[in-house]
Amino acid sequence: MSATPRTARTVLITGTSSGIGLAAAVAAARAGWRTVATLRDTTRADALRKAAAEAGVELDIRRLDVTDEASVAAAIDGVISDYGRLDAVVNNAGAGHLGTLENDSLADVRKVMEVNFFGVLSVSKAALPHLRAVGGRLITVTSVGGVVGQPFNEAYCAAKFAVEGYMESLAPVAGTLGVSVSVVEPGAVATEFVNNIGVDLEAGIDAGAYTGALRHYIDRTVEQFLDGTAQTPAGAAEVVMEALDAERPAFRIQTTDWARAFVGAKLADVDGSAVQALTGSWVG
Structure with a gap:
Protein backbone atom coordinates (compact mmCIF):
# COMPACT_ATOMS: atom_id res chain seq x y z
CA MET A 1 0.00 0.00 0.00
CA SER A 2 1.09 3.57 -0.60
CA ALA A 3 2.44 5.38 2.44
CA THR A 4 0.72 8.54 3.65
CA PRO A 5 3.12 11.48 4.08
CA ARG A 6 3.59 12.73 7.62
CA THR A 7 2.69 16.22 6.38
CA ALA A 8 -0.65 15.03 4.98
CA ARG A 9 -3.83 16.74 6.05
CA THR A 10 -6.01 14.65 8.34
CA VAL A 11 -9.71 14.03 7.79
CA LEU A 12 -12.11 12.11 10.01
CA ILE A 13 -15.14 10.58 8.33
CA THR A 14 -18.06 9.01 10.19
CA GLY A 15 -20.28 6.17 9.00
CA THR A 16 -17.77 4.44 6.72
CA SER A 17 -19.01 0.85 6.87
CA SER A 18 -20.77 1.20 3.50
CA GLY A 19 -22.16 3.58 0.94
CA ILE A 20 -21.02 7.18 0.65
CA GLY A 21 -18.89 7.02 3.79
CA LEU A 22 -16.91 4.02 2.56
CA ALA A 23 -16.43 5.54 -0.90
CA ALA A 24 -15.44 8.91 0.55
CA ALA A 25 -12.87 7.35 2.89
CA VAL A 26 -11.19 5.52 0.02
CA ALA A 27 -11.33 8.58 -2.23
CA ALA A 28 -9.84 10.83 0.44
CA ALA A 29 -6.97 8.42 1.08
CA ARG A 30 -6.37 8.15 -2.66
CA ALA A 31 -6.20 11.95 -2.85
CA GLY A 32 -3.48 12.05 -0.21
CA TRP A 33 -5.49 12.79 2.91
CA ARG A 34 -4.57 10.92 6.06
CA THR A 35 -7.97 9.35 6.51
CA VAL A 36 -9.48 8.28 9.82
CA ALA A 37 -12.44 6.13 8.81
CA THR A 38 -14.83 5.62 11.70
CA LEU A 39 -17.85 3.41 12.27
CA ARG A 40 -20.00 2.40 15.19
CA ASP A 41 -19.16 -1.32 14.97
CA THR A 42 -15.63 -2.10 13.80
CA THR A 43 -16.57 -5.75 13.23
CA ARG A 44 -18.44 -4.43 10.17
CA ALA A 45 -15.29 -2.99 8.60
CA ASP A 46 -14.55 -5.88 6.22
CA ALA A 47 -15.98 -4.14 3.16
CA LEU A 48 -14.08 -0.98 4.05
CA ARG A 49 -10.79 -2.85 4.42
CA LYS A 50 -11.38 -4.70 1.16
CA ALA A 51 -12.10 -1.47 -0.72
CA ALA A 52 -8.96 0.15 0.69
CA ALA A 53 -6.84 -2.84 -0.27
CA GLU A 54 -8.23 -2.88 -3.79
CA ALA A 55 -7.50 0.85 -4.12
CA GLY A 56 -3.98 0.41 -2.70
CA VAL A 57 -4.51 2.96 0.09
CA GLU A 58 -4.18 2.98 3.86
CA LEU A 59 -7.00 3.85 6.21
CA ASP A 60 -6.91 4.39 9.95
CA ILE A 61 -10.09 2.56 10.98
CA ARG A 62 -11.47 3.48 14.40
CA ARG A 63 -14.64 3.10 16.41
CA LEU A 64 -16.90 6.12 16.78
CA ASP A 65 -20.55 5.94 17.83
CA VAL A 66 -22.02 9.37 17.13
CA THR A 67 -24.73 8.83 19.78
CA ASP A 68 -22.15 8.22 22.54
CA GLU A 69 -20.36 11.39 23.67
CA ALA A 70 -17.58 9.40 25.33
CA SER A 71 -16.96 7.52 22.08
CA VAL A 72 -16.89 10.79 20.13
CA ALA A 73 -14.44 12.39 22.56
CA ALA A 74 -12.18 9.33 22.55
CA ALA A 75 -12.06 9.26 18.75
CA ILE A 76 -11.28 12.97 18.35
CA ASP A 77 -8.74 12.96 21.20
CA GLY A 78 -7.09 9.89 19.70
CA VAL A 79 -6.64 11.58 16.34
CA ILE A 80 -5.06 14.63 17.93
CA SER A 81 -2.83 12.50 20.12
CA ASP A 82 -1.62 10.41 17.19
CA TYR A 83 -1.41 13.02 14.43
CA GLY A 84 -1.32 16.39 16.18
CA ARG A 85 -4.00 17.94 13.99
CA LEU A 86 -7.44 17.55 12.46
CA ASP A 87 -8.01 19.42 9.22
CA ALA A 88 -11.47 18.26 8.21
CA VAL A 89 -14.49 16.31 9.40
CA VAL A 90 -17.07 14.66 7.17
CA ASN A 91 -20.25 13.95 9.12
CA ASN A 92 -21.70 11.08 7.11
CA ALA A 93 -23.15 8.68 9.69
CA GLY A 94 -26.93 8.52 9.51
CA ALA A 95 -29.94 6.24 9.74
CA GLY A 96 -33.07 6.02 7.63
CA HIS A 97 -36.57 5.66 8.98
CA LEU A 98 -39.90 5.16 7.24
CA GLY A 99 -43.05 5.94 9.14
CA THR A 100 -45.69 8.54 9.87
CA LEU A 101 -46.66 10.48 12.96
CA GLU A 102 -49.77 8.56 13.98
CA ASN A 103 -47.97 5.21 13.74
CA ASP A 104 -44.55 6.20 15.10
CA SER A 105 -43.82 6.48 18.79
CA LEU A 106 -42.04 9.57 20.02
CA ALA A 107 -39.21 7.22 20.96
CA ASP A 108 -38.89 6.31 17.28
CA VAL A 109 -38.60 9.96 16.34
CA ARG A 110 -36.10 10.70 19.10
CA LYS A 111 -33.90 7.81 17.93
CA VAL A 112 -33.80 9.23 14.40
CA MET A 113 -32.92 12.66 15.79
CA GLU A 114 -30.17 11.24 18.01
CA VAL A 115 -28.31 9.72 15.06
CA ASN A 116 -29.01 12.22 12.30
CA PHE A 117 -29.00 15.48 14.27
CA PHE A 118 -27.53 15.28 17.74
CA GLY A 119 -24.84 12.85 16.56
CA VAL A 120 -23.69 15.38 13.96
CA LEU A 121 -23.61 18.13 16.58
CA SER A 122 -21.65 15.96 19.01
CA VAL A 123 -18.90 15.19 16.49
CA SER A 124 -18.81 18.77 15.21
CA LYS A 125 -18.60 20.27 18.70
CA ALA A 126 -15.70 18.01 19.67
CA ALA A 127 -13.87 18.74 16.42
CA LEU A 128 -14.32 22.52 16.18
CA PRO A 129 -11.46 23.59 18.48
CA HIS A 130 -9.06 21.54 16.38
CA LEU A 131 -10.54 22.75 13.09
CA ARG A 132 -10.16 26.34 14.32
CA ALA A 133 -6.49 25.71 15.02
CA VAL A 134 -5.77 24.93 11.36
CA GLY A 135 -8.51 26.82 9.48
CA GLY A 136 -10.19 23.52 8.75
CA ARG A 137 -13.34 22.30 7.12
CA LEU A 138 -16.61 20.88 8.49
CA ILE A 139 -18.69 19.00 5.92
CA THR A 140 -21.99 17.29 6.67
CA VAL A 141 -23.68 14.87 4.29
CA THR A 142 -27.36 15.66 4.58
CA SER A 143 -29.88 14.90 1.82
CA VAL A 144 -32.33 16.57 -0.51
CA GLY A 145 -34.59 15.46 2.36
CA GLY A 146 -32.96 18.23 4.36
CA VAL A 147 -34.66 20.75 2.08
CA VAL A 148 -37.78 19.01 0.77
CA GLY A 149 -40.10 17.25 3.22
CA GLN A 150 -41.09 13.84 1.86
CA PRO A 151 -44.02 11.52 2.64
CA PHE A 152 -43.41 8.87 5.30
CA ASN A 153 -39.99 10.41 5.97
CA GLU A 154 -41.20 12.90 8.56
CA ALA A 155 -38.70 12.01 11.27
CA TYR A 156 -35.80 11.60 8.85
CA CYS A 157 -36.51 14.85 7.04
CA ALA A 158 -37.05 16.67 10.33
CA ALA A 159 -33.58 15.58 11.46
CA LYS A 160 -31.99 16.58 8.15
CA PHE A 161 -33.85 19.92 8.15
CA ALA A 162 -32.51 20.51 11.66
CA VAL A 163 -28.95 19.73 10.59
CA GLU A 164 -29.18 22.07 7.63
CA GLY A 165 -30.66 24.87 9.73
CA TYR A 166 -28.01 24.43 12.38
CA MET A 167 -25.12 24.36 9.91
CA GLU A 168 -26.50 27.27 7.88
CA SER A 169 -26.61 29.28 11.11
CA LEU A 170 -23.19 28.09 12.27
CA ALA A 171 -21.40 28.72 8.96
CA PRO A 172 -20.94 32.51 9.25
CA VAL A 173 -19.95 32.23 12.91
CA ALA A 174 -17.35 29.52 12.29
CA GLY A 175 -16.21 31.43 9.23
CA THR A 176 -15.07 34.37 11.36
CA LEU A 177 -12.46 32.01 12.81
CA GLY A 178 -11.43 30.42 9.54
CA VAL A 179 -13.55 27.24 9.58
CA SER A 180 -15.48 26.46 6.39
CA VAL A 181 -18.89 24.81 6.88
CA SER A 182 -20.75 23.03 4.07
CA VAL A 183 -23.59 20.57 3.59
CA VAL A 184 -23.63 18.01 0.77
CA GLU A 185 -27.09 17.01 -0.47
CA PRO A 186 -27.40 13.69 -2.35
CA GLY A 187 -30.61 12.53 -3.91
CA ALA A 188 -31.28 8.82 -4.38
CA VAL A 189 -28.06 6.86 -3.86
CA ALA A 190 -27.76 3.16 -4.64
CA THR A 191 -26.55 1.99 -1.23
CA GLU A 192 -27.69 -0.24 1.60
CA PHE A 193 -29.44 2.80 3.05
CA VAL A 194 -32.72 2.07 1.29
CA ASN A 195 -32.66 -1.43 2.77
CA ASN A 196 -32.35 -0.11 6.32
CA ILE A 197 -35.62 1.78 6.64
CA GLY A 198 -37.31 -0.77 8.88
CA VAL A 199 -39.92 -2.14 6.49
CA ASP A 200 -40.02 -5.79 5.45
CA LEU A 201 -41.43 -5.55 1.94
CA GLU A 202 -41.73 -9.30 1.51
CA ALA A 203 -43.80 -9.61 4.68
CA GLY A 204 -46.31 -7.12 3.31
CA ILE A 205 -47.18 -3.62 4.38
CA ASP A 206 -49.59 -2.83 7.17
CA ALA A 207 -49.71 0.84 8.10
CA GLY A 208 -53.31 0.89 9.23
CA ALA A 209 -55.26 3.71 7.63
CA TYR A 210 -52.09 4.76 5.77
CA THR A 211 -51.42 1.39 4.10
CA GLY A 212 -52.58 2.42 0.63
CA ALA A 213 -50.55 5.62 0.63
CA LEU A 214 -47.46 3.81 1.95
CA ARG A 215 -47.70 1.11 -0.69
CA HIS A 216 -47.94 3.77 -3.38
CA TYR A 217 -44.93 5.61 -1.94
CA ILE A 218 -42.80 2.46 -1.64
CA ASP A 219 -43.60 1.33 -5.18
CA ARG A 220 -42.57 4.73 -6.50
CA THR A 221 -39.39 4.82 -4.40
CA VAL A 222 -38.26 1.27 -5.18
CA GLU A 223 -38.72 2.01 -8.87
CA GLN A 224 -36.48 5.06 -8.51
CA PHE A 225 -33.75 2.95 -6.94
CA LEU A 226 -34.05 0.14 -9.46
CA ASP A 227 -34.42 2.06 -12.72
CA GLY A 228 -30.80 3.16 -12.84
CA THR A 229 -31.38 6.79 -11.94
CA ALA A 230 -29.95 6.46 -8.42
CA GLN A 231 -26.45 7.82 -8.05
CA THR A 232 -23.58 5.52 -7.10
CA PRO A 233 -21.86 5.99 -3.73
CA ALA A 234 -18.63 6.74 -5.61
CA GLY A 235 -20.37 9.51 -7.54
CA ALA A 236 -21.62 11.14 -4.35
CA ALA A 237 -18.18 10.70 -2.75
CA GLU A 238 -16.60 12.62 -5.63
CA VAL A 239 -18.70 15.63 -4.64
CA VAL A 240 -17.64 15.25 -1.01
CA MET A 241 -14.04 15.29 -2.23
CA GLU A 242 -14.68 18.46 -4.22
CA ALA A 243 -15.96 20.08 -1.01
CA LEU A 244 -12.86 18.87 0.84
CA ASP A 245 -10.42 20.19 -1.73
CA ALA A 246 -12.11 23.32 -3.10
CA GLU A 247 -10.48 26.60 -2.16
CA ARG A 248 -13.82 28.08 -1.14
CA PRO A 249 -16.62 25.50 -1.20
CA ALA A 250 -20.22 26.63 -1.32
CA PHE A 251 -22.33 26.15 1.76
CA ARG A 252 -24.98 24.01 0.02
CA ILE A 253 -23.75 21.47 -2.54
CA GLN A 254 -25.96 19.01 -4.44
CA THR A 255 -24.45 15.84 -5.87
CA THR A 256 -26.42 15.56 -9.16
CA ASP A 257 -28.31 17.72 -11.60
CA TRP A 258 -31.53 16.04 -10.43
CA ALA A 259 -30.76 17.00 -6.82
CA ARG A 260 -30.03 20.60 -7.87
CA ALA A 261 -33.34 20.84 -9.70
CA PHE A 262 -35.27 19.25 -6.81
CA VAL A 263 -33.73 21.49 -4.16
CA GLY A 264 -34.00 24.53 -6.43
CA ALA A 265 -37.72 23.97 -6.94
CA LYS A 266 -38.25 23.96 -3.17
CA LEU A 267 -36.15 27.05 -2.53
CA ALA A 268 -38.18 28.93 -5.16
CA ASP A 269 -41.53 27.63 -3.86
CA VAL A 270 -42.47 30.49 -1.56
CA GLY A 280 -48.68 14.48 -2.98
CA SER A 281 -48.45 12.58 -6.27
CA TRP A 282 -46.05 10.15 -4.60
CA VAL A 283 -48.73 8.80 -2.29
CA GLY A 284 -51.60 8.41 -4.75
Missing part, protein backbone atom coordinates in the same frame (compact mmCIF):
# COMPACT_ATOMS: atom_id res chain seq x y z
CA ASP A 271 -45.97 29.28 -0.64
CA GLY A 272 -45.17 25.55 -0.70
CA SER A 273 -47.82 24.67 -3.26
CA ALA A 274 -45.42 23.29 -5.89
CA VAL A 275 -43.76 20.90 -3.46
CA GLN A 276 -47.09 19.75 -2.03
CA ALA A 277 -48.38 19.00 -5.52
CA LEU A 278 -45.24 17.03 -6.34
CA THR A 279 -44.93 14.98 -3.16
Whole structure:
Protein backbone atom coordinates (compact mmCIF):
# COMPACT_ATOMS: atom_id res chain seq x y z
CA MET A 1 0.00 0.00 0.00
CA SER A 2 1.09 3.57 -0.60
CA ALA A 3 2.44 5.38 2.44
CA THR A 4 0.72 8.54 3.65
CA PRO A 5 3.12 11.48 4.08
CA ARG A 6 3.59 12.73 7.62
CA THR A 7 2.69 16.22 6.38
CA ALA A 8 -0.65 15.03 4.98
CA ARG A 9 -3.83 16.74 6.05
CA THR A 10 -6.01 14.65 8.34
CA VAL A 11 -9.71 14.03 7.79
CA LEU A 12 -12.11 12.11 10.01
CA ILE A 13 -15.14 10.58 8.33
CA THR A 14 -18.06 9.01 10.19
CA GLY A 15 -20.28 6.17 9.00
CA THR A 16 -17.77 4.44 6.72
CA SER A 17 -19.01 0.85 6.87
CA SER A 18 -20.77 1.20 3.50
CA GLY A 19 -22.16 3.58 0.94
CA ILE A 20 -21.02 7.18 0.65
CA GLY A 21 -18.89 7.02 3.79
CA LEU A 22 -16.91 4.02 2.56
CA ALA A 23 -16.43 5.54 -0.90
CA ALA A 24 -15.44 8.91 0.55
CA ALA A 25 -12.87 7.35 2.89
CA VAL A 26 -11.19 5.52 0.02
CA ALA A 27 -11.33 8.58 -2.23
CA ALA A 28 -9.84 10.83 0.44
CA ALA A 29 -6.97 8.42 1.08
CA ARG A 30 -6.37 8.15 -2.66
CA ALA A 31 -6.20 11.95 -2.85
CA GLY A 32 -3.48 12.05 -0.21
CA TRP A 33 -5.49 12.79 2.91
CA ARG A 34 -4.57 10.92 6.06
CA THR A 35 -7.97 9.35 6.51
CA VAL A 36 -9.48 8.28 9.82
CA ALA A 37 -12.44 6.13 8.81
CA THR A 38 -14.83 5.62 11.70
CA LEU A 39 -17.85 3.41 12.27
CA ARG A 40 -20.00 2.40 15.19
CA ASP A 41 -19.16 -1.32 14.97
CA THR A 42 -15.63 -2.10 13.80
CA THR A 43 -16.57 -5.75 13.23
CA ARG A 44 -18.44 -4.43 10.17
CA ALA A 45 -15.29 -2.99 8.60
CA ASP A 46 -14.55 -5.88 6.22
CA ALA A 47 -15.98 -4.14 3.16
CA LEU A 48 -14.08 -0.98 4.05
CA ARG A 49 -10.79 -2.85 4.42
CA LYS A 50 -11.38 -4.70 1.16
CA ALA A 51 -12.10 -1.47 -0.72
CA ALA A 52 -8.96 0.15 0.69
CA ALA A 53 -6.84 -2.84 -0.27
CA GLU A 54 -8.23 -2.88 -3.79
CA ALA A 55 -7.50 0.85 -4.12
CA GLY A 56 -3.98 0.41 -2.70
CA VAL A 57 -4.51 2.96 0.09
CA GLU A 58 -4.18 2.98 3.86
CA LEU A 59 -7.00 3.85 6.21
CA ASP A 60 -6.91 4.39 9.95
CA ILE A 61 -10.09 2.56 10.98
CA ARG A 62 -11.47 3.48 14.40
CA ARG A 63 -14.64 3.10 16.41
CA LEU A 64 -16.90 6.12 16.78
CA ASP A 65 -20.55 5.94 17.83
CA VAL A 66 -22.02 9.37 17.13
CA THR A 67 -24.73 8.83 19.78
CA ASP A 68 -22.15 8.22 22.54
CA GLU A 69 -20.36 11.39 23.67
CA ALA A 70 -17.58 9.40 25.33
CA SER A 71 -16.96 7.52 22.08
CA VAL A 72 -16.89 10.79 20.13
CA ALA A 73 -14.44 12.39 22.56
CA ALA A 74 -12.18 9.33 22.55
CA ALA A 75 -12.06 9.26 18.75
CA ILE A 76 -11.28 12.97 18.35
CA ASP A 77 -8.74 12.96 21.20
CA GLY A 78 -7.09 9.89 19.70
CA VAL A 79 -6.64 11.58 16.34
CA ILE A 80 -5.06 14.63 17.93
CA SER A 81 -2.83 12.50 20.12
CA ASP A 82 -1.62 10.41 17.19
CA TYR A 83 -1.41 13.02 14.43
CA GLY A 84 -1.32 16.39 16.18
CA ARG A 85 -4.00 17.94 13.99
CA LEU A 86 -7.44 17.55 12.46
CA ASP A 87 -8.01 19.42 9.22
CA ALA A 88 -11.47 18.26 8.21
CA VAL A 89 -14.49 16.31 9.40
CA VAL A 90 -17.07 14.66 7.17
CA ASN A 91 -20.25 13.95 9.12
CA ASN A 92 -21.70 11.08 7.11
CA ALA A 93 -23.15 8.68 9.69
CA GLY A 94 -26.93 8.52 9.51
CA ALA A 95 -29.94 6.24 9.74
CA GLY A 96 -33.07 6.02 7.63
CA HIS A 97 -36.57 5.66 8.98
CA LEU A 98 -39.90 5.16 7.24
CA GLY A 99 -43.05 5.94 9.14
CA THR A 100 -45.69 8.54 9.87
CA LEU A 101 -46.66 10.48 12.96
CA GLU A 102 -49.77 8.56 13.98
CA ASN A 103 -47.97 5.21 13.74
CA ASP A 104 -44.55 6.20 15.10
CA SER A 105 -43.82 6.48 18.79
CA LEU A 106 -42.04 9.57 20.02
CA ALA A 107 -39.21 7.22 20.96
CA ASP A 108 -38.89 6.31 17.28
CA VAL A 109 -38.60 9.96 16.34
CA ARG A 110 -36.10 10.70 19.10
CA LYS A 111 -33.90 7.81 17.93
CA VAL A 112 -33.80 9.23 14.40
CA MET A 113 -32.92 12.66 15.79
CA GLU A 114 -30.17 11.24 18.01
CA VAL A 115 -28.31 9.72 15.06
CA ASN A 116 -29.01 12.22 12.30
CA PHE A 117 -29.00 15.48 14.27
CA PHE A 118 -27.53 15.28 17.74
CA GLY A 119 -24.84 12.85 16.56
CA VAL A 120 -23.69 15.38 13.96
CA LEU A 121 -23.61 18.13 16.58
CA SER A 122 -21.65 15.96 19.01
CA VAL A 123 -18.90 15.19 16.49
CA SER A 124 -18.81 18.77 15.21
CA LYS A 125 -18.60 20.27 18.70
CA ALA A 126 -15.70 18.01 19.67
CA ALA A 127 -13.87 18.74 16.42
CA LEU A 128 -14.32 22.52 16.18
CA PRO A 129 -11.46 23.59 18.48
CA HIS A 130 -9.06 21.54 16.38
CA LEU A 131 -10.54 22.75 13.09
CA ARG A 132 -10.16 26.34 14.32
CA ALA A 133 -6.49 25.71 15.02
CA VAL A 134 -5.77 24.93 11.36
CA GLY A 135 -8.51 26.82 9.48
CA GLY A 136 -10.19 23.52 8.75
CA ARG A 137 -13.34 22.30 7.12
CA LEU A 138 -16.61 20.88 8.49
CA ILE A 139 -18.69 19.00 5.92
CA THR A 140 -21.99 17.29 6.67
CA VAL A 141 -23.68 14.87 4.29
CA THR A 142 -27.36 15.66 4.58
CA SER A 143 -29.88 14.90 1.82
CA VAL A 144 -32.33 16.57 -0.51
CA GLY A 145 -34.59 15.46 2.36
CA GLY A 146 -32.96 18.23 4.36
CA VAL A 147 -34.66 20.75 2.08
CA VAL A 148 -37.78 19.01 0.77
CA GLY A 149 -40.10 17.25 3.22
CA GLN A 150 -41.09 13.84 1.86
CA PRO A 151 -44.02 11.52 2.64
CA PHE A 152 -43.41 8.87 5.30
CA ASN A 153 -39.99 10.41 5.97
CA GLU A 154 -41.20 12.90 8.56
CA ALA A 155 -38.70 12.01 11.27
CA TYR A 156 -35.80 11.60 8.85
CA CYS A 157 -36.51 14.85 7.04
CA ALA A 158 -37.05 16.67 10.33
CA ALA A 159 -33.58 15.58 11.46
CA LYS A 160 -31.99 16.58 8.15
CA PHE A 161 -33.85 19.92 8.15
CA ALA A 162 -32.51 20.51 11.66
CA VAL A 163 -28.95 19.73 10.59
CA GLU A 164 -29.18 22.07 7.63
CA GLY A 165 -30.66 24.87 9.73
CA TYR A 166 -28.01 24.43 12.38
CA MET A 167 -25.12 24.36 9.91
CA GLU A 168 -26.50 27.27 7.88
CA SER A 169 -26.61 29.28 11.11
CA LEU A 170 -23.19 28.09 12.27
CA ALA A 171 -21.40 28.72 8.96
CA PRO A 172 -20.94 32.51 9.25
CA VAL A 173 -19.95 32.23 12.91
CA ALA A 174 -17.35 29.52 12.29
CA GLY A 175 -16.21 31.43 9.23
CA THR A 176 -15.07 34.37 11.36
CA LEU A 177 -12.46 32.01 12.81
CA GLY A 178 -11.43 30.42 9.54
CA VAL A 179 -13.55 27.24 9.58
CA SER A 180 -15.48 26.46 6.39
CA VAL A 181 -18.89 24.81 6.88
CA SER A 182 -20.75 23.03 4.07
CA VAL A 183 -23.59 20.57 3.59
CA VAL A 184 -23.63 18.01 0.77
CA GLU A 185 -27.09 17.01 -0.47
CA PRO A 186 -27.40 13.69 -2.35
CA GLY A 187 -30.61 12.53 -3.91
CA ALA A 188 -31.28 8.82 -4.38
CA VAL A 189 -28.06 6.86 -3.86
CA ALA A 190 -27.76 3.16 -4.64
CA THR A 191 -26.55 1.99 -1.23
CA GLU A 192 -27.69 -0.24 1.60
CA PHE A 193 -29.44 2.80 3.05
CA VAL A 194 -32.72 2.07 1.29
CA ASN A 195 -32.66 -1.43 2.77
CA ASN A 196 -32.35 -0.11 6.32
CA ILE A 197 -35.62 1.78 6.64
CA GLY A 198 -37.31 -0.77 8.88
CA VAL A 199 -39.92 -2.14 6.49
CA ASP A 200 -40.02 -5.79 5.45
CA LEU A 201 -41.43 -5.55 1.94
CA GLU A 202 -41.73 -9.30 1.51
CA ALA A 203 -43.80 -9.61 4.68
CA GLY A 204 -46.31 -7.12 3.31
CA ILE A 205 -47.18 -3.62 4.38
CA ASP A 206 -49.59 -2.83 7.17
CA ALA A 207 -49.71 0.84 8.10
CA GLY A 208 -53.31 0.89 9.23
CA ALA A 209 -55.26 3.71 7.63
CA TYR A 210 -52.09 4.76 5.77
CA THR A 211 -51.42 1.39 4.10
CA GLY A 212 -52.58 2.42 0.63
CA ALA A 213 -50.55 5.62 0.63
CA LEU A 214 -47.46 3.81 1.95
CA ARG A 215 -47.70 1.11 -0.69
CA HIS A 216 -47.94 3.77 -3.38
CA TYR A 217 -44.93 5.61 -1.94
CA ILE A 218 -42.80 2.46 -1.64
CA ASP A 219 -43.60 1.33 -5.18
CA ARG A 220 -42.57 4.73 -6.50
CA THR A 221 -39.39 4.82 -4.40
CA VAL A 222 -38.26 1.27 -5.18
CA GLU A 223 -38.72 2.01 -8.87
CA GLN A 224 -36.48 5.06 -8.51
CA PHE A 225 -33.75 2.95 -6.94
CA LEU A 226 -34.05 0.14 -9.46
CA ASP A 227 -34.42 2.06 -12.72
CA GLY A 228 -30.80 3.16 -12.84
CA THR A 229 -31.38 6.79 -11.94
CA ALA A 230 -29.95 6.46 -8.42
CA GLN A 231 -26.45 7.82 -8.05
CA THR A 232 -23.58 5.52 -7.10
CA PRO A 233 -21.86 5.99 -3.73
CA ALA A 234 -18.63 6.74 -5.61
CA GLY A 235 -20.37 9.51 -7.54
CA ALA A 236 -21.62 11.14 -4.35
CA ALA A 237 -18.18 10.70 -2.75
CA GLU A 238 -16.60 12.62 -5.63
CA VAL A 239 -18.70 15.63 -4.64
CA VAL A 240 -17.64 15.25 -1.01
CA MET A 241 -14.04 15.29 -2.23
CA GLU A 242 -14.68 18.46 -4.22
CA ALA A 243 -15.96 20.08 -1.01
CA LEU A 244 -12.86 18.87 0.84
CA ASP A 245 -10.42 20.19 -1.73
CA ALA A 246 -12.11 23.32 -3.10
CA GLU A 247 -10.48 26.60 -2.16
CA ARG A 248 -13.82 28.08 -1.14
CA PRO A 249 -16.62 25.50 -1.20
CA ALA A 250 -20.22 26.63 -1.32
CA PHE A 251 -22.33 26.15 1.76
CA ARG A 252 -24.98 24.01 0.02
CA ILE A 253 -23.75 21.47 -2.54
CA GLN A 254 -25.96 19.01 -4.44
CA THR A 255 -24.45 15.84 -5.87
CA THR A 256 -26.42 15.56 -9.16
CA ASP A 257 -28.31 17.72 -11.60
CA TRP A 258 -31.53 16.04 -10.43
CA ALA A 259 -30.76 17.00 -6.82
CA ARG A 260 -30.03 20.60 -7.87
CA ALA A 261 -33.34 20.84 -9.70
CA PHE A 262 -35.27 19.25 -6.81
CA VAL A 263 -33.73 21.49 -4.16
CA GLY A 264 -34.00 24.53 -6.43
CA ALA A 265 -37.72 23.97 -6.94
CA LYS A 266 -38.25 23.96 -3.17
CA LEU A 267 -36.15 27.05 -2.53
CA ALA A 268 -38.18 28.93 -5.16
CA ASP A 269 -41.53 27.63 -3.86
CA VAL A 270 -42.47 30.49 -1.56
CA ASP A 271 -45.97 29.28 -0.64
CA GLY A 272 -45.17 25.55 -0.70
CA SER A 273 -47.82 24.67 -3.26
CA ALA A 274 -45.42 23.29 -5.89
CA VAL A 275 -43.76 20.90 -3.46
CA GLN A 276 -47.09 19.75 -2.03
CA ALA A 277 -48.38 19.00 -5.52
CA LEU A 278 -45.24 17.03 -6.34
CA THR A 279 -44.93 14.98 -3.16
CA GLY A 280 -48.68 14.48 -2.98
CA SER A 281 -48.45 12.58 -6.27
CA TRP A 282 -46.05 10.15 -4.60
CA VAL A 283 -48.73 8.80 -2.29
CA GLY A 284 -51.60 8.41 -4.75
